[in-house]
Amino acid sequence: MELRTTAYQPWAISTFGIFLLRQFFRSIPDEIIHAARLDGLGEFEIIWRIMIxxxxxxLAAFGIFSIVAHWNDLFWPxxxxxxxEISTPALGILLFRDDEAGQFLGPLMAGAVIIVAPLLIAFLIAQRRFIDGLAATTMK
Known part of the structure; x- marks a missing residue:
């Protein structure tokens, strides 16, 4: 019988995500929200059509940070x-070591490159949104 631990996930709420989005929402001028109310939009419509x-x-910056954090997660897994079969890539590298035959650094480094490559490609694709998100949250 396999033990399942899916009931509690400590990363379900991210304090970094809350802080990042709070700072971003605070940087949006109140005049935009007031203009939307004058145009007859309700609160849900303001959030859905203007704020989001x-x-x-x-959101793109937080998504990249979150994916990288969970991709490299070792201790909780x-x-x-x-x-x-369901281990994270970092835990997979840990399990990839062969204690009987010694630690062959060539295959370990190849595994590390395979783990880093998708993150690097995703960052290069989303680089503009990533930098825009970081710059917008720091300026007011």
């Missing part, structure tokens, strides 16, 4: 994961 499209740089 304006926050795409911050080390506690919760019981099989090698």
């Amino acid at each position: 499209p304006m926050t795409t740089p911050a 080390l506690i919760a994961v019981r099989s090698a």
Whole structure:
């Protein structure tokens, strides 16, 4: 019988994400919200049609930070994961070591390159949104 630990996930709420989006929402001028209310938009419409499209740089930056953090996560999967098939890439590298034959650095480094390559490609694709999101949250 396999032990399942999917009931509690410590990364379900991100304090970094809350702070990042709070700072981004504070940087949006109040005049935009007041103009939307004068145009007859309700609160939900203001959020859906104005605020969410304006926050795409911050959401992209948070998405990249979140993906990188969970991709490199080692300690929680080390506690919760019981099989090698569902391990994270960082835990997979740890399991890839061969204690009987020694540590061959060539295959370990090749595995590390394979793990880093998707993150690097995703960053290069989303680089503009990433930098826009970081710059917009620091300026007011």
